[in-house]
Amino acid sequence: MNRKERVLVSRTIAVPADTNPWGDIFGGWILSLMDIAAGTVAARLARGSIATKAITDVIFDLPIFVGDEVSVYSEIEKIGNTSITLNVFVTIKRKGEDSEQDAVRGTFVMVALNEHRRPRPVREKWSEIQEKCDGK
Numbered sequence: 140m141n142r143k144e145r146v147l148v149s150r151t152i153a154v155p156a157d158t159n160p161w162g163d164i165f166g167g168w169i170l171s172l173m174d175i176a177a178g179t180v181a182a183r184l185a186r187g188s189i190a191t192k193a194i195t196d197v198i199f200d201l202p203i204f205v206g207d208e209v210s211v212y213s214e215i216e217k218i219g220n221t222s223i224t225l226n227v228f229v230t231i232k233r234k235g236e237d238s239e240q241d242a243v244r245g246t247f248v249m250v251a252l253n254e255h256r257r258p259r260p261v262r263e264k265w266s267e268i269q270e271k272c273d274g275k
């Protein structure tokens with residue numbers, strides 16, 4: 140996994156149960172998908188429990204509608220001592236269209252936790268990740 144490589148983490152279809160009273164898809168549902176994606180990647184790198192510490196710079200550029208194919212990508216921005224910062228991108232593919240468009244983005248800071256739910260060092264270091272990539 141390269142630092143700035145966008146990796147597809149999940150893909151789903153927006154359905155009526157995910158809409159707000161005005162018929163658009165709930166922002167909270169989209170944030171949930173993004174949080175799960177960031178958590179999935181961070182938990183793998185941390186090899187254990189993680190918690191969301193901060194969500195910043197979330198921008199909703201396009202509305203998401205029922206029937207849109209929703210894809211969530213993440214890229215690692217930074218690995219700190221106990222935290223992993225990821226940029227998360229949501230793209231949509233509208234019904235009948237061939238290409239994906241960027242719809243939502245945000246930055247997630249995930250903290251690795253020990254058995255007492257306190258921050259612990261992230262085990263996976265950049266140097267190790269780069270070594271694995273170089274060894275591919």
Ligand SMILES: CC(C)(COP(=O)(O)OP(=O)(O)OC[C@H]1O[C@@H](n2cnc3c(N)ncnc32)[C@H](O)[C@@H]1OP(=O)(O)O)[C@@H](O)C(=O)NCCC(=O)NCCS
Nearest residue numbers: 189190191192193218219220221222223248250256257258
């Ligand atoms: C996650 C938690 C254990 C961190 O505890 P803490 O006392 O803030 O820990 P620290 O101050 O040691 O910071 C831990 C890391 O987060 C980073 N951090 C702390 N506050 C931050 C902020 N406001 N924005 C970005 N990063 C932040 C620190 O820089 C540190 O990273 P580093 O070690 O890589 O430098 C604690 O805040 C917590 O339990 N929060 C609730 C988590 C939760 O319920 N999330 C939602 C469900 S998962």
